[in-house]
Amino acid sequence: MPPHYLDGEAHAHTERPRRHREPGEPLRIGVGGPVGSGKTALVAALCRQLRDDLSLAVLTNDIYTTEDADFLRRHAVLPDQRIAAVQTGGCPHTAIRDDITANLDAIDDLIAGNDRLDLILVESGGDNLTATFSSGLVDVQIFVVDVAGGDKVPRKGGPGVTYSDLLVVNKTDLAPLVGADLDVMRGDAANVRGDRPTVLVSLTQDPAATPVLAWVREQLCVPTS
Amino acid sequence: MTNLSTLLTLADSRLPIGGHVHSGGVEEAVTSGLVVDLVTLRAYLRRRIRIQGLVTASVAAAVHTGVLSISEADGETDARTPAPAARLASRAQGRGLARLARRVWPDHDWHLLGTTPHLAVAAGAVGAVSGLNPDQTALSMVYTTMTGSATAAQRLLALDPGDVAALTFELAPLCDQTAAEAGKELADLSDPLLDVLAQRHIQRERPLFVS
Numbered sequence: 001m002p003p004h005y006l007d008g009e010a011h012a013h014t015e016r017p018r019r020h021r022e023p024g025e026p027l028r029i030g031v032g033g034p035v036g037s038g039k040t041a042l043v044a045a046l047c048r049q050l051r052d053d054l055s056l057a058v059l060t061n062d063i064y065t066t067e068d069a070d071f072l073r074r075h076a077v078l079p080d081q082r083i084a085a086v087q088t089g090g091c092p093h094t095a096i097r098d099d100i101t102a103n104l105d106a107i108d109d110l111i112a113g114n115d116r117l118d119l120i121l122v123e124s125g126g127d128n129l130t131a132t133f134s135s136g137l138v139d140v141q142i143f144v145v146d147v148a149g150g151d152k153v154p155r156k157g158g159p160g161v162t163y164s165d166l167l168v169v170n171k172t173d174l175a176p177l178v179g180a181d182l183d184v185m186r187g188d189a190a191n192v193r194g195d196r197p198t199v200l201v202s203l204t205q206d207p208a209a210t211p212v213l214a215w216v217r218e219q220l221c222v223p224t225s
Numbered sequence: 226m227t228n229l230s231t232l233l234t235l236a237d238s239r240l241p242i243g244g245h246v247h248s249g250g251v252e253e254a255v256t257s258g259l260v261v262d263l264v265t266l267r268a269y270l271r272r273r274i275r276i277q278g279l280v281t282a283s284v285a286a287a288v289h290t291g292v293l294s295i296s297e298a299d300g301e302t303d304a305r306t307p308a309p310a311a312r313l314a315s316r317a318q319g320r321g322l323a324r325l326a327r328r329v330w331p332d333h334d335w336h337l338l339g340t341t342p343h344l345a346v347a348a349g350a351v352g353a354v355s356g357l358n359p360d361q362t363a364l365s366m367v368y369t370t371m372t373g374s375a376t377a378a379q380r381l382l383a384l385d386p387g388d389v390a391a392l393t394f395e396l397a398p399l400c401d402q403t404a405a406e407a408g409k410e411l412a413d414l415s416d417p418l419l420d421v422l423a424q425r426h427i428q429r430e431r432p433l434f435v436s
Binding site: 088089098099101102105 | 239240241242243244245246247248317320321324325377380381432433434435
C-alpha cells in the first residue's frame with residue numbers, strides 16, 4: 001500500500017499489529033500454509049533441533065482433529081504433555097484468525113501444564129493462501145509454501161505470502177521434477193514482501209531446516225516489550 | 226431501547242467465544258443419519274430450542290436476576306446435563322464467554338464465575354453486566370442455541386445457506402416464545418437424545434467439531 005495521509009501526516013503500513021507480550025510469557029510462533037506444504041514436518045524438525053536447549057510446546061489446529069498432533073506424538077518429537085490439539089469445526093482459518101478462543105484456552109492449558117515454557121509453536125491446519133494468524137494469537141508467523149504447488153504462488157501473493165514474518169519455500173529438491181524456477185519464486189517473493197525475509201529449504205536434504213531454525217533462534221532473542 | 230445493539234452483539238455468531246467449534250450435537254446427528262436434510266434439520270432445531278434452549282435460557286435468566294447464585298446455577302446445570310460430554314462442551318463454551326467478559330468488562334469482578342463456568346451460567350452473568358434485561362439474556366441463549374446448530378448443519382450437509390436462513394426466520398417466533406417462557410421460571414427438562422449424541426460424538430474417530 002502506498003503512503004497515504006492521516007491527520008495530515010504521511011502514514012505507511014510498514015508494521016503490522018503486534019500482540020503485547022508480557023515478560024516471562026513464552027514466545028508464540030504461528031506456522032501456516034496450504035495443505036501438504038510441509039508444516040508438520042517443519043514443526044517436527046524445529047522440535048528436534050530446539051528441544052534440548054529450550055522448554056517448548058506445540059499446538060496443532062487440524063481439519064480432522066488430532067492428525068498432526070498424532071504425527072508429532074508418534075514420532076516422539078516431544079513428550080505428550082507438550083503437544084495439544086484443537087478442533088476447528090472444519091474451519092482452520094476461523095480458529096487461527098476470526099475466533100481464536102479455542103487456541104487461547106489450549107495455550108493457557110499448555111502453560112499451566114508445563115514448567116516455564118520458552119516457546120509455543122502454533123501450527124495451522126492446511127488452508128488457503130489467505131489464511132493468516134491473528135496478532136492476538138501469535139507473536140510472529142511463518143508461512144510455508146512448497147515448490148510443487150507451482151512457482152507462481154509467491155507472485156499470486158495473498159496475506160500469508162505477503163505479510164508473514166518468514167516465508168518458507170519448501171521442497172526445493174522437487175523443483176527440477178515439477179519444472180519450478182526457484183529464482184522466479186525468490187524474486188517474486190522479494191517483490192511482494194519488501195524487507196520481510198524468505199528462505200528456500202528442502203527438509204529431505206536439510207532435516208534441521210537450518211535457515212528456519214536460525215530465524216526462530218533470532219526471534220527468541222527479541223526482548224519482550 | 227438502548228441495549229438492543231448489545232443484545233445483537235452478544236447473539237452474533239461472530240462473537241469470539243469459541244462457539245464455531247461446537248455443533249450442539251448436529252455433527253453426531255448427521256453422522257448417525259438422523260439429520261439428513263432441511264426437514265430433519267427443522268425437527269432437530271425445534272427440539273434443541275424447546276429443550277436445550279429453554280433449559281439453558283431459564284438458567285441464564287435466573288443467574289441474571291439473582292434468583293440463582295453462580296454456584297447454585299452451576300449445580301442446577303449439572304443436574305440438567307447428565308452426559309459428561311455435554312457438561313464438558315457446556316463448560317468449554319462458558320470458558321470462552323468468561324474469557325471475553327473479562328476482556329470487555331475488566332472492572333467487573335468475575336472471580337465467582339471461575340475459568341470454566343457452564344455456558345448458561347456465564348451468559349446470565351454477562352447479560353446482567355452488559356446491561357441487558359433478563360428476557361434478552363434468555364433470548365440470546367435460545368437464539369444462539371439455534372444458530373450454532375444451524376450453521377454447523379449448513380457446513381456439514383452443504384445445505385443452501387438461503388434455505389437455512391429461511392428456516393431460522395421461520396423458527397424466530399418459537400425462539401421468542403421459548404425465551405419468554407424461560408424468563409418465568411427454571412425449566413426442569415433434559416433430553417436423552419442430546420445426551421446420547423454428545424456422548425457418542427466424543428467416541429467417534431475424527432469429528433470436525435468439539436461437540
